[in-house]
Amino acid sequence: MSIKRILSMTAAAALLVLSACGGHGVPLGDFPAINKVEGDAPFDLVAPSSDSPGQFVFTSSNPAVATIVGKTVTVHVAGTSTITASQPQTGSYNPTSTSTLLTVTARVCEPPSVRENGQCVAPATTAAFVTRGEVVWMPASFVLDWAKADAFCKNTTIQGKTGWKLPTQAELKALIDSGQLVGQNWATGDAWTADAGAGASTHVALNLTSSVATPSGSDVKAYVTCLR
Numbered sequence: 001m002s003i004k005r006i007l008s009m010t011a012a013a014a015l016l017v018l019s020a021c022g023g024h025g026v027p028l029g030d031f032p033a034i035n036k037v038e039g040d041a042p043f044d045l046v047a048p049s050s051d052s053p054g055q056f057v058f059t060s061s062n063p064a065v066a067t068i069v070g071k072t073v074t075v076h077v078a079g080t081s082t083i084t085a086s087q088p089q090t091g092s093y094n095p096t097s098t099s100t101l102l103t104v105t106a107r108v109c110e111p112p113s114v115r116e117n118g119q120c121v122a123p124a125t126t127a128a129f130v131t132r133g134e135v136v137w138m139p140a141s142f143v144l145d146w147a148k149a150d151a152f153c154k155n156t157t158i159q160g161k162t163g164w165k166l167p168t169q170a171e172l173k174a175l176i177d178s179g180q181l182v183g184q185n186w187a188t189g190d191a192w193t194a195d196a197g198a199g200a201s202t203h204v205a206l207n208l209t210s211s212v213a214t215p216s217g218s219d220v221k222a223y224v225t226c227l228r
Contacts, residue, residue, distance in 0.1 A: 025096020038118030
């Protein structure tokens with residue numbers, strides 16, 4: 001065999017080795033699909049594993065659904081977007097990339113809240129919000145069963161803020177007994193608390209005028225007030 005042919009075969013073998021070691025970029029680890037809901041907090045992407053030391057760059061194919069700054073993703077509206085993780089050429093490592101699908105589902109709002117820009121927003125009311133110490137109370141003006149009342153407080157943006165909850169029996173009783181509700185145009189019936197009643201599937205409701213407690217079936221409708 002000629003020296004020229006041996007050299008040619010050696011070069012071909014070298015190219016084959018280079019291809020196997022990253023001619024098309026090193027293999028990347030798992031980059032699993034992502035599921036979010038409108039209004040979820042921004043989150044950081046976890047880069048797939050890679051032998052290359054190159055810094056990953058993340059992009060979103062649909063900025064209306066999600067935008068990315070660095071590795072932090074902000075979801076906007078319902079839809080899908082392809083999230084691509086790319087590594088540039090770094091030393092002997094060729095550029096490489098992998099993609100996954102981000103699915104953002106529409107947020108389900110508990111009426112009477114309405115969906116606005118991916119958030120559940122409380123309805124306007126003519127009754128007054130009440131501040132007691134550092135706690136703000138949403139006025140009671142509509143009725144729901146207990147589960148829907150609990151979901152409303154937890155999932156609704158009220159006065160531009162989240163983080164609301166149903167009051168405990170002690171918290172609501174202290175508010176009623178303080179006299180601060182007089183003249184605030186709140187409803188005067190029973191309102192839900194977060195406290196479970198003694199019976200199965202019951203929760204405690206307090207009368208917003210007398211503060212008398214009544215364990216009620218969770219399917220009964222009572223007024224809703226949320227605190228933050």
